[in-house]
Each structure stands twice: as structure tokens, then as C-alpha cells.
Amino acid sequence: MIWRNAEQCGQCLGDLAVAALIDEVELTPKPGLVDLQSSGSHKDMNAALMIASARSLYDSFEAMGYAAYGGESNKELRETLARIGRDGERNMLQTTGGINTHRGAIWALGLLIAGAAICGNGDAPEQIAETAGTLARFPDRHALVPTSNGTKAMQTYGVKGARGEAKDGFPHVVKVGLPVLRDSRRSKIPEKNARLNSLLAIMASLNDTCLIHRGGMETLLVVQQAAQKILDFGGVSSVAGWESLQQLDQDLVTRHVSPGGSADLLAATLFVDRLSNISLHHKETGGGVYYGKAYTSL
Template identity: 80%
Template structure:
């Protein structure tokens, strides 16, 4: 598909981003995360709320795509996109009654939408992610002082967090999530199992600040090792892997931790995958 205008680009990318978020929510079962069966480790979220939150971001995602269409990554564009992102965040909070459902996803998908609009249709995921990374490396001089959970985890434990992931060109998306998703499909896994496999691969490798904030580095290590065990047992498509996945989910719920950063990067993976199929 070739975008003939900024508006067409924005509409297309907005649709793909919202669809990716809804696909992530509907993926079931997910350890510690909201899905169609369970709220996971959350007491204030459910699948319907997450889907409504995703829909509330459509106009902001569209605006990001149309604004970045045909542009070069620069300071002005970075700050314009940040402003649109903060508007999207307010729409999300109004929809959810103040619950932070998708703040991290706004950051990741917003940058990747802009990267796709800059590169044009048909570009490879790696180039889109690199363009997004170039944008992320420009500072947002208009940003309010942040005290988010992710920022606090980054400062306390020295991990890179969502900002570092973006600035480095989303390595857990293009080097982990996408290859595992596509390899799993080629091995004849169902689409649901392939997506779960991609999520588990991201979880096993990512220093997820959502986990670190609630449980520290010790809990992160437990989650990563538990996830790696699921993969070693064959992942979601094997009986032993499925049983290990259920045990992992129970452990995360008991620990009150949720791999929200991994979920955001799975959504980013599904977005780039959908875009490459469309192109």
C-alpha cells in the first residue's frame, strides 16, 4: 500500500496501532497481564477497559502519523509528537477514570508510527525502528518533570527502561519479538501460540521496569528464569510448556507483578508485523 497523503498515512497507521493494542489485550493466557480470562496481577483493570483505552488513542495515533508523514527526524518533530502523545494520555485517563493502561504503549507505538510515516510504506521494520530511535534521541524540552514508575526504576537500578529501548532502535522488538513471532509461524504454531512465544521471548530478555518497580531486580531475575524455563519446555505449544506457563502466571499474581513493559513491546512487535504484511 502506498500512502498518497498525510491523512491517509495517519488513518492507516492509527488503525494498525489500535489493532495491535487490542490484539495484545486479547492474547490469552498471558502471565501477570490482563487478558480475556483474567485481570492478571491487576486489581483495577480488565479486558474491556484495556480495549476502550486502546480505542481512545486512535485520534492521537492518527495525528502522529499524519504529522510525521514525509518529514525528517528533528527536534521540532520530536516535541510536536510529544505534545500529541500527552494529549493522547489525557484521553486515555479520561476513558479509564485515571488508570494508567497504556502510557508506555503511547511512547513506543507513537515513535514507531512516526518512524513508519518518515520512512514511507514498504520499508523494513529495522529501518522504521531506527528512524524511531533517531527521534527518541532528541530531548523533549517541553516535557514536565516525570516521576513515573519506570523513571524511578531506571534511576534506582540503572536499567535503560523504555527510553533506552527506543533510543537504541527497539532491539527487543526487531531482534527478539519479530524473529520469534515469524519463526514460530514457520514451525506451524497457531497464531495465538506464536504471539505468546514472542511475548515470552521478550519477557526472558527485557529488564522490564514494571516488574522492577514492584519487585526489584531479584523478582525480575525470578521472572526471567521462569519465562526461560517455559521456552525450554517448548513454550505455549507444548503440554509441559503450557503447564509451566500456568505456574509462572500464578507466581506473578502472587507476587503482584506484571510485565507491562514486555506487553508494550509485544504490541510494538504486532504493529510492525501488521505493517510489513500490509506493505
């Protein structure tokens, strides 16, 4: 167990979740997505807004960790998380002036926070993700009828979307994003490029409903193939891969599409990775982990 009590658990997981969201925003350059050098395909967003949005979610993420600490996956916890998530979404929208910056991330990270709080074992991503998946499969009696763009894409094209990803135990996090991130590191690839490779691997296989909603299945396939091509070149650390990344970014901006679902799962990947790192640090030092609103890299 990393944490001594529910308060520490909530603070730590809130920190890690916000830090993961900020890491995702600051990763530059990302194809079609908001980063430090451009707004990508989003005319109503920029990096400062995304970071403010991420920070506005700290209290909700902390509350989710607190609520799930030492508990078990059941319908009552699922509904508690949903209520906290809806509060978080209202805070987000108030911060952003009504712009949906992180709705999908609240869903994914909220479930993974709960999974981590229940498991209490930061070095077992698969266990955390499966626990989160179990929670996702419980119904929420108080849920509103889904009307999001992702839901519309799911209904039109028969893809699983964010809810299916969660119910399946986040396979694009533990079987795609995280392995590519760590394999890239083992190959001595710089951290920024390792994270970009992880994003591209998710993009190459995810049926991203953000892409589908705006561009249809044809655009999804084009983006998946382009992302896989970059990885086949050896990733963004290769000359051909880096040039292809710039081309993909230009193409997405021209098409006015953005792989927002992939970005959410990259943030989830970075969260699980950070959790594993903090668990390892805790074991090596015998404790001494900082809990609180740090928003800094470990």
C-alpha cells in the first residue's frame, strides 16, 4: 500500500492525474492537437486554457481517490464516481467558458484513479486497469441520456468509443500506449519522442470517435495508416518519421479533425506510468513521497 490513509491517497492520485493531463498538453508537437506551439485543429482552445482546465479538476480527482480508497468495485462506488465526475465537468466548463476540454479524460482518469485506490499497488497497471473496467461495467442510475459527439459516432458507425475502452479494461493504455512508451525509453529515445511514439501507437489502432465524428471512417483509416507509417519508419526519432509527423499534423489541421480520444488515452497512459514510478520511488526510499498540489514531474 502506497498510502497511509484515504486523504493521502486522494491527494496523491489527484496530483498524478492533473500532472498527466498537463504533460499531455505540453507534449509538442502533436498532430492536430493543442500543444505549446499551436492550437492544432481547435480554434477555441489553446495550451493555457487546457492547463487551467486540468488544474480545475484536481478537487474532483482527489475526491474520487478518497472515495475509492481501500474499497471494492460495486454499483455504489460507480455512482459516487459518476456524481463526482459530473461536478468536475461543471467546474471544467465554468473554467473554460463552456468549452469541452477534458470530458473524456474525466471519465478515463476517474476510473483509473478509483482502480488505483482500490488496488493500492502502483506497479500493477493491468490490475488497476481491469479494476477500473469492472467499475465501468456497472450501470449508473442517475446518468443522463448520452448526447456527446462520441456517442453519436458510436451509434452511427458501431464502434466502442470511450465507454467500450473502459469496460474492456483500457487495452489501449496497458497493451499499446504503455508498452510503446517503455520500449522507447529502453531504446534510449528522448522522453518527448517516447511519449509521441506512445501517442502514435494509440492513434494507429484506436477507433477514435473524435476523428470519426468530424471526418468519418475514411479519415480515421487515413490517420491510422499515417500514424503506423511513422512507427514503421522507426518512430519520430527517425528523420523520415519526424517529417511524416509534420505532414500528418498539416493534414489533420486541413481536415479540421483532431484525435482527442487518443490524447485522453495518452494522458491515461502517462498517469499509470507516473503511478508506477511513484510506487517504485516509495519502495526504494521507504516513503517520503510528496502529496499535495505539486503539478510537477516526478
